[in-house]
Amino acid sequence: MILAAVALWPGTPPSALAQPAGGEAAQDYAAKVRQMQQVIELQQRQLQAQQKQLEQQQQMLRALQEQVSGLVKAERQPAATPAPAQAAAPKTAAVPxxxxxxxxxxxxxxxxxxxxxxxxxxxxxxxxxxxxxxxxxxxxxxxxxxxxxxxxxxxxxxxxxxxxxxxxxxxxxxxxxxxxxxxxxxxxxxxxxxxxxxxxxxxxxxxxxxxxxxxxxxxxxxxxxxxxxxxxxxxxxxxxxxxxxxxxxxxxxxxxxxxxxxxxxxxxxxxxxxxxxxxxxxxxxxxxxxxxxxxxxxxxxxxxxxxxxxxxxxxxxxxxxxxxxxxxxxxxxxxxxxxxxxxxxxxxxxxxxxxxxxxxxxxxxxxxxxxxxxxxxxxxxxxxxxxxxxxxxxxxxxxxxxxxxxxxxxxxxxxxxxxxxxxxxxxxxxxxxxxxxxxxxxxxxxxxxxxxxxxxxxxxxxxxxxxxxx
The missing domain is CATH 2.40.160.10 (Porin)
Structure with missing residues (x-):
C-alpha cells in the first residue's frame, strides 16, 4: 500500500521505488514504473488545463454578476427631473x-x-x-x-x-x-x-x-x-x-x-x-x-x-x-x-x-x-x-x-x-x-x-x- 502510494505521488522518481532482485524482473519493473510516470504526467497536464478553464469561467461569472448589479441599481434610482423644455411632452410609462x-x-x-x-x-x-x-x-x-x-x-x-x-x-x-x-x-x-x-x-x-x-x-x-x-x-x-x-x-x-x-x-x-x-x-x-x-x-x-x-x-x-x-x-x-x-x-x-x-x-x-x-x-x-x-x-x-x-x-x-x-x-x-x-x-x-x-x-x-x- 505504501509502495503504491509513493508510486502514484506526482514527481516521485523511479529510483525511489523498491526494485525487485533479478536482472529481467528489474528491467520489467522499471519499464512499468516509466509507464506509470507518463500516465501521471498526462493527468497532471489535463488537471492544469481544467483548472485554467475553471478560472476563466469564474471570471466570466463575476463580470455577469457585476452587470446585473449595475442594472438593478440603475432601475432603483429615481428618474431624472426633465428639463423645462420637455415639460409639455406627453407623459409615458411602462405598459403591460x-x-x-x-x-x-x-x-x-x-x-x-x-x-x-x-x-x-x-x-x-x-x-x-x-x-x-x-x-x-x-x-x-x-x-x-x-x-x-x-x-x-x-x-x-x-x-x-x-x-x-x-x-x-x-x-x-x-x-x-x-x-x-x-x-x-x-x-x-x-x-x-x-x-x-x-x-x-x-x-x-x-x-x-x-x-x-x-x-x-x-x-x-x-x-x-x-x-x-x-x-x-x-x-x-x-x-x-x-x-x-x-x-x-x-x-x-x-x-x-x-x-x-x-x-x-x-x-x-x-x-x-x-x-x-x-x-x-x-x-x-x-x-x-x-x-x-x-x-x-x-x-x-x-x-x-x-x-x-x-x-x-x-x-x-x-x-x-x-x-x-x-x-x-x-x-x-x-x-x-x-x-x-x-x-x-x-x-x-x-x-x-x-x-x-x-x-x-x-x-x-x-x-x-x-x-x-x-x-x-x-x-x-x-x-x-x-x-x-x-x-x-x-x-x-x-x-x-x-x-x-x-x-x-x-x-x-x-x-x-x-x-x-x-x-x-x-x-x-x-x-x-x-x-x-x-x-x-x-x-x-x-x-x-x-x-x-x-x-x-x-x-x-x-x-x-x-x-x-x-
Missing part, C-alpha cells in the same frame, strides 16, 4: 407586456428614435380611366347631383368624354404612443380631390386627428377632422367610384368625439361637429352652435349595425338682414350583413336615412333649408335616401358588387324650378387583386338627376382602375 408586444407587432410600423412612439406610413397610387356617355360636371367621381339636366354643352360632355385621373391617389401616416393610461394615436391623410370640378389633381387634406384610447371616463376621445360620427365605415360598399352612392350619409369634418363600449357588442359614440357645411338655399348660412350626433354600434355575429341621430341648429341671413333659425334633425340606420350560409365572403351593405334639414350630410348634398324671402322664413327640407349593395366573392382575390340607391327631397313651394329633387345611383363591378399590393377592376355606373320641375338628365360611365398599394 401584452400591450407593448401588440404595439411592436403593428405590421409595417417602426420605432421613432428616442421615444416609445411607433409610426407607419402608407397609401396607394391610383389611376382611373373613365368614359362618360352623358354630360356631368364631376369628371373624376360620379356625383349624380352634377349630372346636367338642361342645356348640356359639349364641354360638359354632351357628346361623351374620357378622363384619366390620379385624384384618388392617397397618402397617410399614423403614430401610436403608449401612455400611463391607454394610448395616443395620431392620423393624417391627403388625396388630390381639392377641386371636384376638375380632372387635374389638387392636394387636399382628408383627415387629421388625435385619439386618446381609454382615457376619458374609460372611453376614447377623438379630436380633429375625420368622418362624421354618423358615418359607418363597415356599411361602405366595395366599389371603385370615389364618390359612392348618392344617399351615402357622413362627410369628413372637424369634430370632438367620445366613444365607449357599453355592453356586449355595443359601442356608444357621442360627437360635437362643425356646422360650417350647412347649405341654405337663397341666403347665407350662419354657424351659431355645433351639430350634435349620437350613434350606437351593435355587433352580433354576421351583423354589423349602427343607428344614429343628428340634431343641428340651422340659421340664415339674407343681405345681412335679420337672422332666421330652424331645427334640423335626422335618423340613420346602416350596416353590413355577412351571408356565410349563401357563399363564403358574401355580404349585404345597406343604409336608410330620413330627416329634415340634413341634406348637407349626404353625398349629393341638397340644401338643408330654403330661405323664403317673401316672408323671411327659413323652411327646412325633408329628405330621405337609401342604398343596398350585394357583394359576391368569386375567389379569394376576385369579387363583384351590384348596388342600387336613391335620394329624394320634398321641395318647398317657392324653391326655384331647377332645384335638386331626386337622384338614382347604380353600379356593378368586377375587382381583381392579383397581389396584396395591386388592385385592378372595372365598373359600370348609371345615374340620373331630376329637378323640381321634372327636368332630368342621366349618365352612363365606365371606369377602369389600377391601384398600387404601398
Amino acid at each position: 407586456k401584452a400591450a407593448k408586444q401588440a404595439e411592436e407587432d403593428w405590421p409595417g410600423s417602426f420605432a421613432v428614435a428616442g421615444s416609445k412612439t411607433r409610426m407607419a406610413l402608407g397609401g396607394f397610387a391610383e389611376l382611373d380611366l373613365i368614359h362618360d356617355t352623358g354630360a356631368i360636371t364631376s369628371p373624376a367621381d360620379f356625383v349624380t347631383a352634377d349630372i346636367v339636366t338642361r342645356g348640356a354643352t359639349k364641354a360638359e360632355g354632351s357628346d361623351g368624354q374620357t378622363t384619366f385621373s390620379v385624384k384618388a391617389t392617397r397618402f397617410w401616416f399614423e403614430t401610436r404612443t403608449p401612455l400611463e393610461e391607454g394610448r395616443l394615436k395620431t392620423f393624417l391623410s391627403v388625396d388630390f380631390f381639392g377641386d371636384p370640378q376638375s380632372a387635374s389633381p389638387d392636394l387636399r387634406l382628408r383627415e387629421a386627428y388625435g385619439e386618446l384610447s381609454r382615457y376619458v371616463f374609460g372611453g376614447d376621445l377623438l379630436v380633429g377632422q375625420t368622418w362624421s360620427t354618423i358615418h359607418y365605415a363597415d356599411a361602405w360598399p366595395n366599389i371603385l367610384d370615389y364618390e359612392g352612392p348618392s344617399a351615402e350619409v357622413g362627410q369628413r369634418l372637424p369634430q370632438v368625439r367620445w366613444s365607449r363600449a357599453v355592453g356586449q357588442g355595443l359601442t356608444l359614440k357621442l360627437g360635437l361637429e362643425s356646422p360650417d357645411d350647412h347649405i341654405i338655399q337663397g341666403a347665407d348660412a350662419l354657424t351659431t352652435w355645433p351639430d350634435g350626433v349620437a350613434s350606437l354600434e351593435w355587433l352580433a355575429g354576421p351583423l354589423k349595425f349602427q343607428g344614429s341621430a343628428l340634431l343641428r341648429d340651422l340659421r340664415a341671413s339674407q343681405d345681412n338682414g335679420p337672422s332666421e333659425s330652424a331645427l334640423g334633425w335626422g335618423l340613420l340606420a346602416n350596416g353590413n350583413l355577412g351571408l356565410p350560409w349563401l357563399h363564403k365572403g358574401d355580404n349585404l351593405t345597406f343604409s336608410l336615412a330620413y330627416g329634415q334639414g340634413m341634406g348637407s350630410t349626404i353625398n349629393d348634398a341638397p340644401p338643408d333649408a330654403y330661405y323664403n324671402d317673401t316672408d323671411n322664413s327659413l323652411e327646412v327640407l325633408p329628405v330621405w335616401g337609401y342604398y343596398l349593395a350585394y357583394e359576391h366573392r368569386w375567389t379569394e382575390n376576385l369579387t363583384s358588387v351590384i348596388l342600387y340607391g336613391g335620394l329624394y327631397v320634398d321641395n318647398a313651394d317657392n324653391q326655384p324650378y331647377d332645384s335638386y329633387h331626386s337622384s338614382q345611383y347604380s353600379c356593378a363591378n368586377l375587382i381583381w387583386q392579383p397581389a396584396s399590393w395591386w388592385v385592378l377592376g372595372g365598373e359600370l355606373l348609371w345615374g340620373e338627376r331630376v329637378d323640381k320641375d321634372g327636368a332630368s338628365g342621366d349618365d352612363t360611365r365606365l371606369q377602369l382602375t389600377s391601384k398600387f398599394i404601398f
Whole structure:
C-alpha cells in the first residue's frame, strides 16, 4: 500500500521505488514504473488545463454578476427631473407586456428614435380611366347631383368624354404612443380631390386627428377632422367610384368625439361637429352652435349595425338682414350583413336615412333649408335616401358588387324650378387583386338627376382602375 502510494505521488522518481532482485524482473519493473510516470504526467497536464478553464469561467461569472448589479441599481434610482423644455411632452410609462408586444407587432410600423412612439406610413397610387356617355360636371367621381339636366354643352360632355385621373391617389401616416393610461394615436391623410370640378389633381387634406384610447371616463376621445360620427365605415360598399352612392350619409369634418363600449357588442359614440357645411338655399348660412350626433354600434355575429341621430341648429341671413333659425334633425340606420350560409365572403351593405334639414350630410348634398324671402322664413327640407349593395366573392382575390340607391327631397313651394329633387345611383363591378399590393377592376355606373320641375338628365360611365398599394 505504501509502495503504491509513493508510486502514484506526482514527481516521485523511479529510483525511489523498491526494485525487485533479478536482472529481467528489474528491467520489467522499471519499464512499468516509466509507464506509470507518463500516465501521471498526462493527468497532471489535463488537471492544469481544467483548472485554467475553471478560472476563466469564474471570471466570466463575476463580470455577469457585476452587470446585473449595475442594472438593478440603475432601475432603483429615481428618474431624472426633465428639463423645462420637455415639460409639455406627453407623459409615458411602462405598459403591460401584452400591450407593448401588440404595439411592436403593428405590421409595417417602426420605432421613432428616442421615444416609445411607433409610426407607419402608407397609401396607394391610383389611376382611373373613365368614359362618360352623358354630360356631368364631376369628371373624376360620379356625383349624380352634377349630372346636367338642361342645356348640356359639349364641354360638359354632351357628346361623351374620357378622363384619366390620379385624384384618388392617397397618402397617410399614423403614430401610436403608449401612455400611463391607454394610448395616443395620431392620423393624417391627403388625396388630390381639392377641386371636384376638375380632372387635374389638387392636394387636399382628408383627415387629421388625435385619439386618446381609454382615457376619458374609460372611453376614447377623438379630436380633429375625420368622418362624421354618423358615418359607418363597415356599411361602405366595395366599389371603385370615389364618390359612392348618392344617399351615402357622413362627410369628413372637424369634430370632438367620445366613444365607449357599453355592453356586449355595443359601442356608444357621442360627437360635437362643425356646422360650417350647412347649405341654405337663397341666403347665407350662419354657424351659431355645433351639430350634435349620437350613434350606437351593435355587433352580433354576421351583423354589423349602427343607428344614429343628428340634431343641428340651422340659421340664415339674407343681405345681412335679420337672422332666421330652424331645427334640423335626422335618423340613420346602416350596416353590413355577412351571408356565410349563401357563399363564403358574401355580404349585404345597406343604409336608410330620413330627416329634415340634413341634406348637407349626404353625398349629393341638397340644401338643408330654403330661405323664403317673401316672408323671411327659413323652411327646412325633408329628405330621405337609401342604398343596398350585394357583394359576391368569386375567389379569394376576385369579387363583384351590384348596388342600387336613391335620394329624394320634398321641395318647398317657392324653391326655384331647377332645384335638386331626386337622384338614382347604380353600379356593378368586377375587382381583381392579383397581389396584396395591386388592385385592378372595372365598373359600370348609371345615374340620373331630376329637378323640381321634372327636368332630368342621366349618365352612363365606365371606369377602369389600377391601384398600387404601398
